[in-house]
Amino acid sequence: MIKIFERRTRIAMNRVKKKKSPFIYKSYSKKPKHKWLRKRNAQEQRFKRTGVFCILIAFFFLASLVWNIFSNGYSAFTEAQINLPVEFQAELIEDDAYRKIIQNSLLELFPGIEDRKEKRELFSLISRNAPHILEKIVEEDPTVIGRKSMVWIPASSAVSIFYKQHLYEQAKRSGKISTSQVAWVTDLARTQNMRLKFNATFFKNGDSREAEQAGVLASTIGSFMTILVCIAMAFPLGVATAIYLEEFARKSWFTDFIEININNLAAVPSIIFGLLGLSIYLNIFGLPRSSSLVGGMVLALLILPVIVIATRNALQAVPPSIRYAAAALGATPTQVVFHHTLIYALPGIMTGVILSIARAFGETAPLLMIGMVAFIADVPKTFTDPATTLPVQVYLWANNPELGFVEKTAAAIMVLLTFMVLINLLAIYIRRRFEIKW
Amino acid sequence: MVKNMNAEKKKTENVAECGLENIRMKTQNLSVFYNNDQALHDINLDIACNKVTALIGPSGCGKSTFMRCLNRMNDYVEGCRVTGKVRLDGFNIYKDNVDTILLRQKVGMVFQKPNPFPKSIYENVAYGPKIHHLIENKDELDALVEKTLKRVGLWDEVADRLSAPGTSLSGGQQQRLCIARAIATKPEVVLMDEPCSALDPIATARIEELIAELEQKFTIVIITHSMQQAERVSDHTAFFHMGHIIEAGDTQKIFNDPEHQKTKDYIGGKFG
Numbered sequence: 001m002i003k004i005f006e007r008r009t010r011i012a013m014n015r016v017k018k019k020k021s022p023f024i025y026k027s028y029s030k031k032p033k034h035k036w037l038r039k040r041n042a043q044e045q046r047f048k049r050t051g052v053f054c055i056l057i058a059f060f061f062l063a064s065l066v067w068n069i070f071s072n073g074y075s076a077f078t079e080a081q082i083n084l085p086v087e088f089q090a091e092l093i094e095d096d097a098y099r100k101i102i103q104n105s106l107l108e109l110f111p112g113i114e115d116r117k118e119k120r121e122l123f124s125l126i127s128r129n130a131p132h133i134l135e136k137i138v139e140e141d142p143t144v145i146g147r148k149s150m151v152w153i154p155a156s157s158a159v160s161i162f163y164k165q166h167l168y169e170q171a172k173r174s175g176k177i178s179t180s181q182v183a184w185v186t187d188l189a190r191t192q193n194m195r196l197k198f199n200a201t202f203f204k205n206g207d208s209r210e211a212e213q214a215g216v217l218a219s220t221i222g223s224f225m226t227i228l229v230c231i232a233m234a235f236p237l238g239v240a241t242a243i244y245l246e247e248f249a250r251k252s253w254f255t256d257f258i259e260i261n262i263n264n265l266a267a268v269p270s271i272i273f274g275l276l277g278l279s280i281y282l283n284i285f286g287l288p289r290s291s292s293l294v295g296g297m298v299l300a301l302l303i304l305p306v307i308v309i310a311t312r313n314a315l316q317a318v319p320p321s322i323r324y325a326a327a328a329l330g331a332t333p334t335q336v337v338f339h340h341t342l343i344y345a346l347p348g349i350m351t352g353v354i355l356s357i358a359r360a361f362g363e364t365a366p367l368l369m370i371g372m373v374a375f376i377a378d379v380p381k382t383f384t385d386p387a388t389t390l391p392v393q394v395y396l397w398a399n400n401p402e403l404g405f406v407e408k409t410a411a412a413i414m415v416l417l418t419f420m421v422l423i424n425l426l427a428i429y430i431r432r433r434f435e436i437k438w
Numbered sequence: 439m440v441k442n443m444n445a446e447k448k449k450t451e452n453v454a455e456c457g458l459e460n461i462r463m464k465t466q467n468l469s470v471f472y473n474n475d476q477a478l479h480d481i482n483l484d485i486a487c488n489k490v491t492a493l494i495g496p497s498g499c500g501k502s503t504f505m506r507c508l509n510r511m512n513d514y515v516e517g518c519r520v521t522g523k524v525r526l527d528g529f530n531i532y533k534d535n536v537d538t539i540l541l542r543q544k545v546g547m548v549f550q551k552p553n554p555f556p557k558s559i560y561e562n563v564a565y566g567p568k569i570h571h572l573i574e575n576k577d578e579l580d581a582l583v584e585k586t587l588k589r590v591g592l593w594d595e596v597a598d599r600l601s602a603p604g605t606s607l608s609g610g611q612q613q614r615l616c617i618a619r620a621i622a623t624k625p626e627v628v629l630m631d632e633p634c635s636a637l638d639p640i641a642t643a644r645i646e647e648l649i650a651e652l653e654q655k656f657t658i659v660i661i662t663h664s665m666q667q668a669e670r671v672s673d674h675t676a677f678f679h680m681g682h683i684i685e686a687g688d689t690q691k692i693f694n695d696p697e698h699q700k701t702k703d704y705i706g707g708k709f710g
Contacts, residue, residue, distance in 0.1 A: 251516065321553040325616070328511060328547035329566045329623060330539045339565070344556060436556045 069417070073410025076202060079212060080160040081152040082126065083193040085109065086134065088144045098131035102153070109193075110184060121178050125185070127154040127212050152195070157211035157404030159185055163194060202411065206377040207393065211404020214397070216412050218379045222292055222372075222387035223361060223419075225380060229296020230303065230360050235353060237300070238307030245308075246315040247337050265305035273302045274369025282370060290371035293383040298366045303356040310352020314345040319438055347434035354427040358420055364391040390416045460487035462657045463508060463627060468522035470503050470512065477503045479681045480522070485627070485674075490649060490658045492668040492689065495678030496709065501661045504678070505629050508659065509545035510538045526627070543570050546620035550632040552612035554604030554619070559596050562604040562615055563587060566623035582622060590618040590648055610641025617648065621656065628652065630660040634667065646671050665705055669693050677701045 032038055084105045092101050106122055113119055130153045137151065138144060155163065158177045163185060188194040206218030241262075249255045277298035281287045287294050318341050326336045342349075367373070372388050373396065380387035388396070390412060397409040463485040470478040478500045485491050485508075493501040506512045507524055510531060523530045531541055543566070554562050563583045566572075573579045583600075587593040592614050596607070604615055613633055620628055630649075634642040649658060649671050662668050668675055669689060676686035677700075685692060685701045696702045703709055 319553070321549060321551060322555065324511065324514065324547075325549065325553045325555065325619075326565075327514060328509065328542055328549075329569070329619065330542035331565075331569055332539055335569055339569075340555060438556075 069410045069413050073407055073412075073414050075161075075164045076407040076411030077199050078164065078196045079199040079201065080155040080163040081195055081197050082155050082159075082188060083150050083195070084126075084153050085148060086151045086153075087148040088134075088138065088146060090145050093138055093145055096135075098134045101134060102126055102130050109188075118180060121181055122184065124156055125159050125181060127156050128210050129154065129213050152197070154201070154212055155194070157402070160212055161403060161407070163189065164196070202408075206379060207375055207388070207396070208377060211400075211402055211408060214405070214408055216390065216393060216415050218376050219388045219390045219393035219412070220415065220419075221379050222295075222376065223389040223391075225292035225383060225387060226295040226299060226367075226372075226389055227357060227361055229293055229383060230299040231353075231357060233297055233300035234304050234307055234356075238304050238353075239311050239349060241304075242308045242311030242315060243337055243342065246312050247341060248333065262305045262308050266309060269365075270302055270363055271365040271369065273298055274366030276301065277366060278369045288384045288386075290374045290386045290388075291384045292372075292380060292387040292389075294370050295367050295372050295387065295389065296383075298370055299360040299363055302363060302366060303360050306356040306359070307353055310356065311345070311349045314348025314352060315341055317348060317438075318344045344436050347430055347436065350434075351427050351431045354423060354430065358423040358427075361389075361423065362391050362416065362420060364389075364395055367392050368395075390419070461485070462487040462527060463659075464525040464528075465504075465507070466523040466525070468504070468507060468520070468524060470500070470507060471519040471521075472515070473517040477681055478507075481683055483676055483683060483686055485657060485659060487657055488653060488655070489673040490653050490660060490671050491674045491676065492672035493659065493661045493676050493678060494663075494665065494668050494704070496704065497663075499678040500681045501678050502631055505547075505631055505659060505661060508627065508629055509542050509547055510536075511542075511547065513538060543623045544625050545627045545629060546623060546625035548613070548616050548620050548628065548630045548633050551636050552609055552616050554607070554612050554615050556603055556605050558601045559587075559604050559607070559615060560600040563618050563622050566619060570623055572624060586618045586622045589621065589651070590614045591644070592618060608641075610637050610644055613637060613641070613645060614648065617645075617652075621652065625656065627657045627659065630658065632661050632663065635663065642667070665693070665707075677704065679704070 030041065032041070084102070085108060086101060086105045087108075089101065089104075092098070103123055106126065107113065107119075110122060113122055133153060134151070154160070159181065162177050162182070185194065201213060202215045204217055205213055205215030208214040245255060245258065277294060281294045281297055282289060287297075322340055322344065323336055326340045327333075331339060367389060372392055374386055374388060375396070376386055376388045378385075394409055394412045394416060397405045397412060400409075461484045465481050465483050468478060468481040469476060481500075481504060483504075493504065495501050503512070506515070507520060512518045512520060520532060522532075524532055526541070526544065530536075555565065557565075560583055563586050564579050567579060567582055573582055584593060587596065592611060595611060596602070604612065607615060613636075617628075617630075617633070634645050637645065646667065649660065652658060653673075660668075660671065662671075672689045674687065675689045675692045677684045677692065677696075677698075679700055685696060685698050692701060693705060696705060
């Protein structure tokens, strides 16, 4: 009886097997016989290869961008200097005729130049800032007066570029450097009276008409002051708005309306915020033009919707069960927010805020509208002083036809990108370090 | 209409008759609506002082809604409307001028999923007493935290790492921490919404022991889907179905000799 039952079961199972699996894998090789399997494998491969290809293209563009900036800009971090035998004549110093001292020592270096045009060419080997440098030396150490000593003086921008060689062709073609100047510089280099030094001027000065004296300090300080104003305005406003909308406001057509508007604002072109700042801050409130105060306030408008959205997302990521737990303990809605939800959302909020600040840091267009595009040689001291920012400085230098500014532009971009990378690293660090996993 | 009302009166009397002398909470004609859907229909239930009352019934029958009425957590649900009365020691908590914050201190709640705050274990327990100003100074708070953690049997396990985050504990420990957090505010009633559904049998047994201990000091209302658990831990049981209370009374009676066919079927596992 049992045997019969077993046999029947086996037969039944076989039947089921045959019926239910019409296809049995005979081998698991990667080159299957069946056409549809080959097709499926090919599809997988194709998709993977497309992904790699896309990444390679993106990487190519990134690499060429970085290479382009670096190859143009690295030379801006050095400057050429000429070793001059300077005679600190007392009578000339009294007359403040430092320019004459320089000219004398140049003539001493290359004697026998009489032609007026040649003389002018000779004098333009040296930076126009040279008299100030001498003045400083005398101020610091008055004992040099009446003596003769060798002083390293920065060369002019054209000579500097020529000496660094990599822009030689352009320098000659643009007529910035003459044949005799080339000869002199070659001579100086041969006698080791020329050297390359780290260009501290670039980090110490503001903008200048002379390329060799132009620096990024004023625009960097301007950038940071602008960002400070921007944070001070956008952070409390944005976070408070988000908290209200997310935690307190009852859902109604009005909150929906606000939400739609905030999302739309995040997509508005930045130049429009510049126009808004121009018409409201400058024309109605009468705030000072091209100041970091107004710049920061305009950028605050720009990143406000982004901060609101980031904060709302961070608040939404806090599970409702935590809110209920706190509420069930008898915490008031405000306590729930400030003791729990906001605290747990803070890493996310900070990440969002920092990333939007990185955006504000690189913003140019709205600042042009409120006059931050001005020529700023001095470091701004207060928030109402005229100021400019790094990206605007890049824009200004990029528009300057003078050759020396090409490398300055690239170098300023490098400084800007360095700050960007630092800001983003900070955001990543905060996210990794303080993120709460639910 | 009149007949209906009479029938309800009888029902109420029936429940009241089942031997509850010390009534802590009492609902009268409690109805709850979510927008236009009625989730609870005229619930009349008494909850005895220092006893465990189990709420059983299939999913969606209104147990959780009922429980949320007891400490007004329904206020946080949008579109929720409550009619009728819920009395805590005779005082209607659905009056207009009730401070729900003070109410929730008196009626604590433990949730289905353990949800400790991502703060230290110490902070988790100390939070309630702090916001309600139940303690005067740090020493008192330390003592209260220790006492509470001892009461839930967690002290030996976490005494050396009170500053570790509450979320680093195991599931069963987390749930006991949540219970400690709820009883640290010195409530009169503790509501537990399926406290063991996310736990393994050993942790569950631990929580059940704890409930038996807590029963002496607190009035406990527990929702459970496990019939065995309801039978083990509770003194009274109420069976909910489709927003009505089908039967309520002594646990032994409900499980051994239910009056209604539906109760019998549910407990016997025929539906649910």
